[in-house]
Amino acid sequence: MLYRQASALTLAVAMGFAFAPAFAEAQDYQFNSVQVEGNQRIQTSTIVAYTGIERGKTVSAGQLNDAYQRILDSGVFETVELVPRGNTLTIKVTEFATINQISFEGNRRLKDDDLIGLIESAPRRVFNPSQAERDAANIAEAYGAQGRVASRVTPKIIRRSDNRVDLVFEVTEGDTTEVERVSFVGNRVYSDRRLRRVMETKQAGLLRAFIQSDTLIEDRIEFDKQVLRDFYLSRGYVDFRVNSANAEVTNERDAFFLVVDVTEGQQFKFGEISVSSEISEADPDLFFDALRVKSSVTYSPVLVENSIERLETLAIRQGIDFLRVEPRISRNDRDLTLDVEFVLTRGPRLFVERIDIEGNTTTLDRVIRQRFKTVEGDPFNPREIRESAERIRALGFFASAEVDVREGSTASQVVVDVDVEEQPTGSLTLGGAYSVDDGFGVTIGLTENNFLGRGQRLSFNISTAQDSEEYVFGFTEPHLLGRDLQFSLDLGVSKTDSSFSEYDTKRAFITPALSFKTSESSLLRVRYTWDRDEMVSRGNDSNGDPLAGPIVLDEIAQGERTSSSVGFTYTYDSRITGLDPNAGFLVQLGADYSGLGGDSEYVKSNAKFIAQRMVFNEEVTLRATFEAGALSWLGNDSSRSIDRYILSPTIMRGFEPGGIGARDRSTIGSGATYDDFLGGNYYAVARFDAEFPLGLPEELGMRGGFFYDIGNLWDLSNVDTSSANNIVGEGGSFRHVIGISLLWTTGFGPLRFNFSKALQKETFDKEQSFDLTIQARF
Incomplete structure (x- = not known):
């Protein structure tokens, strides 16, 4: 049986081969001539060269197909056809038309000049449909960067004579696609509300027409990921990561929900801090004493970087070149600490050969070089070069600034390349303002932050309100004589017509000043001030009695008075190098002595202390402020009300300007009673604030506040x-x-509405239960 089955299978296979069709053999060609038809601009020899076919040589069907593809890939032909006719190959082509002109239709947000820079198609070039589609995609991408992700761009052509076309990009801009809601998954320590305050992308609010940060922009989301990571790292969450950031379209397809998935991890603190040295001349004990970081402080990479900078700066002062600080971190998961050992090592012996600067068409080279602490010939320090790059970007003069390092003329030298792109640095500001004290006003400001490319700041501001006017000119040179010394000059004139006093004022002033750092966290400003001011009478009332009381009349009678004074202001800000990102304090001390000529001689001093802490996972802000001043009059004549302190609502809330302090309530013969505030020589005020969320929808931008003020003005x-x-x-x-308080973040700026009640006051005080101000930031 097995034998019979094998014989049957053999017979079947044999019959299959017998009846199967013969395989077709691939056709070969041999051309003695090549003809080209339809070409107008492109020469025949050029087209034949594209084919790569040589006359008289055998060409396979595959090689003929490759020749066809090479001609088509040249990008200059709309259609290509290869027709073999015996020994002759005929190539029929249709050339693409040339572009006569390019125009845009439907674009309003982006101008033609902006769009023309985004495309590669150009007049008098060959029209390429693929390139036109890529250009349309680039335009649509530019609109998407502005939050108009629904925009569409369609390239179309209009046929002209002589094989020419007009290329038209039809733009449908669409509306901005807003971010309706930003939510987080995986966050347990910090609430959604707190994390949303960190991000640049915001939820759409009531004033969405004025706010551009509520549109969905991909680059901004990537930036927000990094910002969130920096936020958590600075608070000790070293394992934090952003798993994803997904944008989901709403059912109406007119907005997005942005969902950010995060993993917070555990919070770590600094463990053991130590310094070891691999260099004989570097004493580890000396370097350890220079550290500010202590054990049990919340870990932050910023604090580690600041410590490295302090140690490397100390090495320079000690004359130790090429010292590098290597932080070696050991993780202790048991007690959630990170031990940091700062190892002092010898870096490579590299020197800065030169610093090359390119791209600055307006800004002078020296302005950029001033951002470097390193000069030609100095030892090369990679960290210092990175920090210099950040200082260049912080100038705000450049749209982009790249700093790279390459090998110099020898192996021991490097060249620092700085490539910048200029951007406009001037601004014109037109706006309105409202103050409970001064009423409605108009503000006009003209500012140039890079005057003549010298890095100098020039400004002119006009501020007019119902009760005051001020015209101020300002000039700032940030690096006087090439040193880290700032020179500023302010001069201006002002006048007031306040409804809270019975006199007007006129003032003119000139104030040159020098400012310089005294330490990493402190700044000293010394100044000279020439001041001329005058109290102006408003005349008499309908009964012929003076509007002002006897003391104010005596002060008005003094006429114009000038003062010539020197003074200083010392500021210490712990937040610059502070160890706690949620807390900080500011100390400010100042004094002025007038008597270098002029009509007035006095010493006027003041002090301010502000401390702030964020609690309850940074949801609530607590702030305490103490402010005091003293005036010691040294002249033989008497001081005036405008020389003495007068408390405004920005210093002591709940009262009108001049609402507390000494008052002249004299009565004259006709029976008229005056009520003029006189100010005082001394004042002391303490303010306590708490700011907290109200539980309202965040898109409203509203927070609540509570405050308690206590203060006095006397003498x-x-x-x-x-x-x-x-x-x-x-x-x-x-x-x-x-x-x-009601704190409202609007498109016009942060506003603060204060509603107050005096618990203890004098019967003659002038209370003010409502106040509207611009919210100040500490």
Whole structure:
């Protein structure tokens, strides 16, 4: 049976081969001539060269197909056809038309000049449909970068004579695609509300027409990922990562939900801090004493970088070249600490051969070189070069600034290349303002931050309101004589017509000043001020009685007075090098002595201390401010109200400007009673604030606040009060005020509405229960 089955299978296979069709053999060609038809601009020899076919040589069908593809890939022919006719190969082509002109239709947000720079197609070039499609995609991408992801761009052609076309890009811009909601997954320590305040991308709010950060822009989302990582790392969450950031379109397809998936990890603190040295001349104990970082402090890479900078700076002062600090971090998962050993090592012996700067068409080279602490011939320090690059970008003069390092003329030298792209540095500001004290006003500002490419700042500001006008010119040279010394000059004139006083004022001033750092966290500013001011009478009332009381009249009678003073302001800000990102304090001390000529001689000093901390996972901000001032009048004549301190609502809330302090309430013969505030020589105010979320939708941009102020203004020494018959409040008393605030972040700026109630005050005080100001930032 097995034998019979094998014989049958053999017979079947044999019959299959017998009846199968013969395989077709590939056709070969041999051409003695090549003809080209349809070409107008492209020479025949050029087209034949594209084929790569040589006359008289055998060509296979595959090689003929390759020749066809090479002609088509040249990008200059709309159609290509190869027709073999015996020994002759005929090539029929249709050339692409040339572009006569390019135009854009439907674009309003982006101008033609902006779009023309995004495309590669150009007039008098061959029209290429593939290139036109790529150009359309580039235009659509530019609109997408502005949040108009629904925009469409369609390239179309209009046929002209002589094989020419007009290329038209029809643009449908569409509306901006807003981010309706930003939410987070995986966050347990910090709430969605707190993380949204970190991100650049915002939710669409009521003032979405003025806010551009609520549109969906891919590059901004990538930036937000890095910002979130920096936020967590600075708070010790070293394992933090952003798993994904997905944008989901709403059912109406007019907005997006942005969902950010994060993993927070555990918070780490600094463990053991140590310094070891692999260099004989570097004493580790000396370098350890220079460290600010201590154990049990929340870990932050910024603190590690600051420590490295301090140690390398100390090495330069000690004359130790090429010292590098290598942080070696050991992780302790048991107690959630990171031990950091700062190892002092010898880096490669490299020197900076030169610094090459390119791309600065306006800015002078020296302005960029001033951002470098390194000069030609100095030892090369990679960290210092990176920090210099950041300082160049921080200038705000350039759209982009790249700093790279390459090998110099020898192996021991490097060249630092700086490539920048200029951007406009001037601005014109037109705006309006409102103040409860001064009413509505108009503000006009003209500023140039890079005057003549010298890095100097020039500004002119006009501020007019119902009760005041001010015209100020300012000039700043950030590097006087090439040193880290800032020179500034302010001069201006102002006048007031306040509804809170019975006199007007005029003032002109000139203030040159020098500012320089005294340490990493402190700044000293010394200044000279020439000032000429005058109190101007408003005349008499309808009964012929003066509007101002006897003391103010005596002060008005003094006429114009000038002062010539020197002074200083010392500022220490712990946040610059502070160890806690959620807390900080500011100390500011100042004094002015007037008596270098002029009509007035006095010493005026002031002090301010501000401390702030964010609690409850940074949802609530607590702030305490103490402010005080003292005036010691040294001249033989008496001081005036405008020389003494007058408390405004920005210093003591709950009262009108001049609402507390000594007052002239004299009565004259006709029975008229005056009520003029006189100010005081001394004041002290303490302010306590708490800011917290209200639980309202975040797109409203509203937060709540509570405040408590206590303060006093007193003393009229060196004031001639003999003409008055009723002076009140000269000794003063401490007033107590409580209030609530509504903080509203708008497209016009952060506004603060204060509603207050005085718990303790004098009967003659002028209370102000509502105040609207621009929210100040500490």
